[in-house]
Amino acid sequence: MTEPHPAIIGVGLVGGFGLGKQAAIEALRTGGRPNGTVPVMSSSGQRQLPAYQVDTSPVSRFVAPAALRRMNRFAKIAVLGASLALEDAGWSIPLKRDDIGLVIASGYGASKSTFDFLDSMIDGEGQFPSPTLFSNSVHSSAASHLSIVLELGGPCLTVSQFEMSTISALLTACQWLQQDHVKAVLFGAVDEVCPVLGYCYDRFFGTDAYGPMEPFAWDRQTAVMGEGAAFLLLTRGTDNSNAYGHIDRLAWTQNQDVTVPGDSLLVLGADGHTCCAANYRRLSETAATQTAYTPVYGSLPGGQAFDVAIAAIAAEQDSGCSRICSVKCDANGNCGVIECTFDQGRRGHA
Amino acid sequence: MMQIDEAVPITGLGCLCAAGRSVPKLTETLFAGRRCVAWRQIRGNSYPVFQLDSHSVPAGYYEEAECERCGRLAMAAADEALIHAGLTGEHLQRRRVGVCLGTTVGSAMNNETFYRDFRAGRMPEIEPIRRYLRANPATMVAQAFGLTGPCQTITNACSSGGVAIGHAAQWVRAGLCDVAIAGGADMLCNVIHAGFLSLLVTDAEPCRPFDRDRRGLNLGEGAGVVVLESRQSIRQRDATIQAWLRGYGNASDAYHISAPEPGGRGLRRALEQALTQAHLYPKDIDFINAHGTATPENDRVEGRLFPDMFPGVPFGSTKGFTGHTLGAAGGIEAVITILCLQEKRIPASIGFHEPDPDFAGRPVVENTPIAGRYGLSDSVAFGGNNAALIFQGQS
Numbered sequence: 001m002t003e004p005h006p007a008i009i010g011v012g013l014v015g016g017f018g019l020g021k022q023a024a025i026e027a028l029r030t031g032g033r034p035n036g037t038v039p040v041m042s043s044s045g046q047r048q049l050p051a052y053q054v055d056t057s058p059v060s061r062f063v064a065p066a067a068l069r070r071m072n073r074f075a076k077i078a079v080l081g082a083s084l085a086l087e088d089a090g091w092s093i094p095l096k097r098d099d100i101g102l103v104i105a106s107g108y109g110a111s112k113s114t115f116d117f118l119d120s121m122i123d124g125e126g127q128f129p130s131p132t133l134f135s136n137s138v139h140s141s142a143a144s145h146l147s148i149v150l151e152l153g154g155p156c157l158t159v160s161q162f163e164m165s166t167i168s169a170l171l172t173a174c175q176w177l178q179q180d181h182v183k184a185v186l187f188g189a190v191d192e193v194c195p196v197l198g199y200c201y202d203r204f205f206g207t208d209a210y211g212p213m214e215p216f217a218w219d220r221q222t223a224v225m226g227e228g229a230a231f232l233l234l235t236r237g238t239d240n241s242n243a244y245g246h247i248d249r250l251a252w253t254q255n256q257d258v259t260v261p262g263d264s265l266l267v268l269g270a271d272g273h274t275c276c277a278a279n280y281r282r283l284s285e286t287a288a289t290q291t292a293y294t295p296v297y298g299s300l301p302g303g304q305a306f307d308v309a310i311a312a313i314a315a316e317q318d319s320g321c322s323r324i325c326s327v328k329c330d331a332n333g334n335c336g337v338i339e340c341t342f343d344q345g346r347r348g349h350a
Numbered sequence: 351m352m353q354i355d356e357a358v359p360i361t362g363l364g365c366l367c368a369a370g371r372s373v374p375k376l377t378e379t380l381f382a383g384r385r386c387v388a389w390r391q392i393r394g395n396s397y398p399v400f401q402l403d404s405h406s407v408p409a410g411y412y413e414e415a416e417c418e419r420c421g422r423l424a425m426a427a428a429d430e431a432l433i434h435a436g437l438t439g440e441h442l443q444r445r446r447v448g449v450c451l452g453t454t455v456g457s458a459m460n461n462e463t464f465y466r467d468f469r470a471g472r473m474p475e476i477e478p479i480r481r482y483l484r485a486n487p488a489t490m491v492a493q494a495f496g497l498t499g500p501c502q503t504i505t506n507a508c509s510s511g512g513v514a515i516g517h518a519a520q521w522v523r524a525g526l527c528d529v530a531i532a533g534g535a536d537m538l539c540n541v542i543h544a545g546f547l548s549l550l551v552t553d554a555e556p557c558r559p560f561d562r563d564r565r566g567l568n569l570g571e572g573a574g575v576v577v578l579e580s581r582q583s584i585r586q587r588d589a590t591i592q593a594w595l596r597g598y599g600n601a602s603d604a605y606h607i608s609a610p611e612p613g614g615r616g617l618r619r620a621l622e623q624a625l626t627q628a629h630l631y632p633k634d635i636d637f638i639n640a641h642g643t644a645t646p647e648n649d650r651v652e653g654r655l656f657p658d659m660f661p662g663v664p665f666g667s668t669k670g671f672t673g674h675t676l677g678a679a680g681g682i683e684a685v686i687t688i689l690c691l692q693e694k695r696i697p698a699s700i701g702f703h704e705p706d707p708d709f710a711g712r713p714v715v716e717n718t719p720i721a722g723r724y725g726l727s728d729s730v731a732f733g734g735n736n737a738a739l740i741f742q743g744q745s
Contacts, residue, residue: 041471041473042473043473070607098601098619102602106505108459109457109458109505111459114458114459114460115465117460117541117545118460118462118465118541119469121462121541121544122462122465122466122469125393128544128547128548128550129544129545129548130548131545131548131549131550131608134544134545134546134548134549135549135607135608135732136607137458137460137545138454138458138505138507138732138733139454139457139458139505139507140505140506140507140731140732140733140735141607141732141733143506143733143735144607144732144733144734144735145607145733147602147603147604147733147734148604148605148606148607148733148734150604151604152602152604153601153602153603153604153615153616153619154601154602155600155601155602156506156600156601156602156733156735157504157506157513157517157600158504158505158506159502159503159504159505160457160486160503160504160505161486161488161489161501161502161503162483162486162489164501168500168501168502169502171500171502171526172502172517172520175520175521175524175526178524179354179520179523179524180354196459196465196468199468200476200479203476203479204476252499252500252501254498332489332493334501
């Protein structure tokens with residue numbers, strides 16, 4: 001990546017672990033675990049599948065009730081993550097700026113709204129379905145609501161590339177900064193759990209969908225579905241004395257081409273899916289130090305953004321490493337690589 | 351690495367839509383002024399749509415599950431564009447090739463049959479889910495052509511195709527890839543159609559962009575793709591440049607989840623950004639391919655903004671030929687803009703008859719010669735996302 005390297009000046013996290021940095025750090029200390037269940041109909045009757053789920057009620061702290069009225073759950077999760085990142089950076093909401101870009105990565109998009117819209121179609125046979133649900137069902141709904149709530153008039157992008165969503169979208173976010181299109185980028189990964197996802201987990205994985213997540217148990221399916229948002233507020237890497245650190249390198253590559261720098265902590269995006277385990281295992285064998293944060297937030301396509309965010313706050317609290325190499329693999333052999341350098345303990349106000 | 355405002359060469363075009371299954375066929379239809387309207391039954395009523403006829407769909411299209419058909423359309427358009435560019439399999443293997451595509455349906459898990467069974471507790475088979483997970487259009491194209499460069503499916507709703515081309519150009523400039531296949535692909539889908547019906551933004555008759563009596567859009571399907579290529583790659587294989595992408599802009603209205611900001615605030619900024627990147631003034635633009643969906647709100651915004659920003663510059667909408675192809679629209683209209691530069695004329699804005707007294711803009715009513723080199727194409731999307739692309743013809 002060309003100089004200057006984008007700086008991370010704000011982190012916003014929401015997930016099954018709770019809301020904000022302290023909740024994530026606490027989950028990191030305790031190992032993390034699912035905080036809810038999703039009812040699933042199976043051949044043996046209704047079952048409760050474990051899931052990492054977000055409590056969206058704190059969103060009212062950031063958004064006026066009128067603005068929340070037409071906002072779907074997917075967007076509320078995004079607003080929570082984004083608002084926390086801005087708050088963390090000391091930026092007041094609304095931003096009312098046109099020189100800030102907004103980039104959202106999502107594996108499945110507003111899946112609950114998509115199925116809610118289908119419900120309204122099916123329930124209202126012969127009638128028009130709900131226009132509000134339709135508007136909210138598109139993948140870009142979170143970005144749209146965010147741009148409205150934050151009054152962001154800059155460029156806006158939603159990327160949907162399953163497990164490669166974060167690397168693909170972050171490549172664009174960093175390009176915007178390096179090519180000076182914008183002064184800052186609010187970047188976030190967002191995904192949500194819905195009953196259909198629960199059904200798919202049950203059908204795909206059966207009793208293996210109950211966890212607990214064991215990211216290094218290469219031969220076993222241990223993924224537990226998760227939802228949440230991980231946001232990073234990025235600026236050009238100059239004049240940011242209060243930054244967590246910098247993104248040094250981004251790469252979309254093939255698994256066999258990934259090399260982990262010797263001085264970096266390898267943060268594996270291994271989330272208990274056996275279809276990707278061989279790729280992670282190979283990488284694991286090449287790195288001196290490694291970890292996986294997935295048991296903190298669960299299995300979700302945009303998980304790599306959580307890895308970078310958690311690594312940043314761990315470094316801030318002197319409980320992480322100053323250099324990390326985050327790797328997320330998909331079942332097709334693609335790998336997203338994000339290398340960061342953090343200033344340990346530098347912010348000092350965690 | 352190129353400069354951030356350097357023009358990016360375009361070496362290939364590919365397109366299929368209701369107006370033609372290839373770029374030459376599309377060109378013929380546009381300038382013949384032919385409309386290829388079909389009628390589709392949705393919930394017991396018949397609506398005009400612009401759909402690919404059975405002779406125009408790519409091989410394997412009907413055998414695929416619904417969501418994978420977007421990828422099929424993208425693959426067909428990419429195939430035409432790569433052939434047009436003269437890029438062989440050997441060329442592709444020796445280059446880092448990225449794929450950047452916009453879509454809506456191609457990323458949506460809205461299989462109605464599956465969901466009805468799920469809701470009813472009938473425990474449907476999960477093959478539709480497996481298909482959905484295989485259906486990412488950018489991935490399908492990358493896999494079909496054995497490409498290993500960056501891959502991005504953009505889901506910015508109706509501006510996705512235009513945004514994809516703008517971002518792919520940034521990849522080429524930044525040296526992330528030597529070649530980028532960029533554009534959009536989308537297909538007709540009853541669920542999406544029901545959504546637009548619910549918004550009351552569709553016309554029960556063939557659409558009438560910018561007309562006083564316009565009632566709304568007609569949906570369409572197809573794919574439009576351009577091949578962007580670095581100068582070095584072009585030099586290495588002595589390729590022909592078809593056109594240049596000179597400028598790109600993207601800005602948000604920050605106004606409403608489904609309606610455009612009435613003053614065109616975000617669209618104006620996107621247009622200004624594109625002009626700035628292209629180092630051009632509004633007077634340099636020779637024609638505009640408008641988003642022109644034929645909804646009252648969209649056309650009012652453009653119909654007011656164009657005469658204000660680009661006085662005297664001819665413009666038209668080609669949605670009357672293609673329908674609104676959603677995530678594909680920006681890609682298809684980029685191809686149309688380039689072919690207009692090559693043809694040195696723009697087609698009549700079909701469907702327009704009576705000027706709307708609410709705005710000053712009047713689209714061209716007949717095929718109109720153009721003398722200059724710069725064509726502009728804009729896209730407007732749900733949530734107030736606006737994109738603008740400026741192309742330069744290869745004179």
